[in-house]
Every structure is written in structure tokens, then in C-alpha cells.
Amino acid sequence: MPEGDTVWQTAQRLHTALAGQTLTRSDLRxxxxxxxxxxxxxxxxxxxxxxxxxxxxxxxxxxHSHLRMDGSWQVYGSGERWRGGPAHQIRAILGNAANTAVGYRLPVLELLRTKDEEKVVGHLGPDLLGPDWDPDIALANLLADPSRPLGEALLDQRNLAGIGNVYKSELAFLARVTPWLPVGELPEGTPKRLVVTAQRLLEANKSSFDRRTTATERGTSGGPPVVGRRPGPRLHVYGREGMRCLRCGTPIRRADQGESGRERTTFWCPGCQAGPTG
Incomplete structure (x- = not known):
């Protein structure tokens, strides 16, 4: 599932291509x-x-649309060949004289009254990249269920909106705890730092339109996360199963986390991160 910064980027592309323009093509499939x-x-x-x-x-x-795991919106200029997938995967087409936005494999697509938007997004916690961002509310939401594993709490969009599997794994690494550690057992001050770091990472990476440049690196000295563009490895643990930890050299592990039927892949370093494991 895309992270909040990826969705933010998609919105910016769509806004640039469509906003202020009259639709000359509309097809909701x-x-x-x-x-x-x-x-x-x-x-x-x-x-x-x-x-x-x-x-x-x-x-x-x-x-209203939601990308979930496989959905995407692509923008094409007039006369440009569509390359987002076969025609049977197209769920939406919105076009004007200059651009056409095509939604592929969208699992959620619905037309509603603008006044009813809260029915589909009103349950969300503070948006890490939105004008409603409030770290105090996000922190209180995370701490509301002390027995809940950190990874599950971070992914719950009702707590704070925008964290996906990548940032979940990386934030736990930066905090030096496993994603299975109950939120109530986090070291003092760690929950607040997690919330602040999450917002800072998404904010720094949202303008990187090459997804390979997403960065959550941190020096082995324990300094603050490094964000933005720089050469070298971009992530500490996510997608690095079997590779050696950049901090301690221990092989990175991978396991599923979450309730049956809704498990999410999780990566962690058993050498650096304290707490229970999957």
C-alpha cells in the first residue's frame, strides 16, 4: 500500500493536470x-x-479514490500513449483539452457529494502531510491502547494518517524497538519522538518523485534520521531481508504482523531492536 507521501505526490500531479480545467472526457468504469x-x-x-x-x-x-495495494493514477498529455496497464484495468478516465488522468486498478472509486466527504475520511486521525496535522492528538491516539503492538498502532489510520509498511518498519528501527513491542512498553519519550520523526520523514520525502530516493537513513552514532536525496542505501530494514544491518551487521529479518487475514510484511534487525518478534 502506498505511503502518505506517495499519495500526496499523486494528488499534486492530478491537481496540476486537472484543476481549473473543464472536463471534456469522463468515464467511471x-x-x-x-x-x-x-x-x-x-x-x-x-x-x-x-x-x-x-x-x-x-x-x-x-x-473519492483509494489506491490500496495496486491502484494508481497516471497523467498523460494530449496524444501521449497510455502505459499504465491493459485497458481492462482502467477504472476511471478524466480528461481535458491538454491532459488525461487515468485510474488503473482502483479498488475504491465512488462519486459523492462534497458535503459528505466526512463519511469516507472522517474516521482518519491527523494527516501527517495535511493542514490538520496535530502531533499531540496523534500521540494521544497512539497511546490510547497501551497493549497494542507498535507496528499495528502506526498502521492504524485512525491514529495518524499516512504511515504504510515502509515507514512502519523504518520508524521502529529508528526507535531501536521491534514492531511487536506494545506501545505502553516503549521507553520514556520514544512515542513522542516517533510521531515527530514520522511527520518529518514524510514531509522531507514527499517532493522526491523518484521513489528510489526515499530516505530514512541514520548514522551509526545514533544521530537524527537523514532525509532527502543522497547516494547509497535509502532504507535501513524495509526490503532488506537477509542483508546485514547498516548499524550493527546483523542480518535483517522479515515476518508477517497483524490479525489473521490482514497480515502485513514487517522487517526488523534482531541485533538493534529490542522487544518481542513475530
Whole structure:
């Protein structure tokens, strides 16, 4: 599932291509909204909310989409060949005279009244990249269930919106605890630092449009995370199963975490991170 910074980037691309322009093409390829015609309406803005995308359209309408694991929005210029996937994977097309936005494999796509947006995003906690970001509320949400494993608490979008599997694993590494350690057992001061670091990492990486440059590096001296563009390895543990930890040399491990049927892949260093493991 894309991280919050990836969704933010997608929203920026869509906003640049569509906002302020009149739709000359509209095709929603889901049964419930297949007959909806948005042509002739102006796109007002495209706003990210956590991992949700809200495309607001003239007339009090919002096209709500969520990428989940495999979905994507691609933007093509006039006459440009579409390369996002086969035609049967297209779920939405929004076009104007200059650009066409194509939504592929979108598991969530619905048209609703703008005034009803809270029905689909009102449950979310503070958005790490949004104007509603409030670290104190996010911290209180995380600490509300002390027995919950850290990894599960970080992924719960009701606590704070925008963290995915990558940042979950990396944040636990930076805190030197495993993702299975109960939130209530975190060392004093660690929960607050996790919240601040999470927002800082997503904020620093949101403008990196090459996903290979996402960075959460940290010096072996224990200094603050390094973010932004720099050569070398970009992540400490995520996707590095079997490779040696950049801090202590212990091979990185991988396991599933979460309730049955909703497990998420987790990476950690058994040498650097204290606590229970999966």
C-alpha cells in the first residue's frame, strides 16, 4: 500500500493536470457510477487525505479514490500513449483539452457529494502531510491502547494518517524497538519522538518523485534520521531481508504482523531492536 507521501505526490500531479480545467472526457468504469457524466464540469482541486484522494468537481461533487495495494493514477498529455496497464484495468478516465488522468486498478472509486466527504475520511486521525496535522492528538491516539503492538498502532489510520509498511518498519528501527513491542512498553519519550520523526520523514520525502530516493537513513552514532536525496542505501530494514544491518551487521529479518487475514510484511534487525518478534 502506498505511503502518505506517495499519495500526496499523486494528488499534486492530478491537481496540476486537472484543476481549473473543464472536463471534456469522463468515464467511471465501476457499475454503480458507470452512467455518471462529468463532462462540462470544472475540476476545482485534488486533495489528499491520508491515503485517500478527493477530486472535487464543480456542482458539489467529489470523486473519492483509494489506491490500496495496486491502484494508481497516471497523467498523460494530449496524444501521449497510455502505459499504465491493459485497458481492462482502467477504472476511471478524466480528461481535458491538454491532459488525461487515468485510474488503473482502483479498488475504491465512488462519486459523492462534497458535503459528505466526512463519511469516507472522517474516521482518519491527523494527516501527517495535511493542514490538520496535530502531533499531540496523534500521540494521544497512539497511546490510547497501551497493549497494542507498535507496528499495528502506526498502521492504524485512525491514529495518524499516512504511515504504510515502509515507514512502519523504518520508524521502529529508528526507535531501536521491534514492531511487536506494545506501545505502553516503549521507553520514556520514544512515542513522542516517533510521531515527530514520522511527520518529518514524510514531509522531507514527499517532493522526491523518484521513489528510489526515499530516505530514512541514520548514522551509526545514533544521530537524527537523514532525509532527502543522497547516494547509497535509502532504507535501513524495509526490503532488506537477509542483508546485514547498516548499524550493527546483523542480518535483517522479515515476518508477517497483524490479525489473521490482514497480515502485513514487517522487517526488523534482531541485533538493534529490542522487544518481542513475530
Amino acid at each position: 465501476v457499475p454503480r457510477f458507470a452512467t455518471a457524466d462529468l463532462t462540462g464540469r470544472t475540476v476545482l482541486d485534488v486533495t489528499p487525505r491520508g491515503k485517500h484522494l478527493l477530486t472535487r468537481i464543480e456542482g458539489g461533487l467529489t470523486l
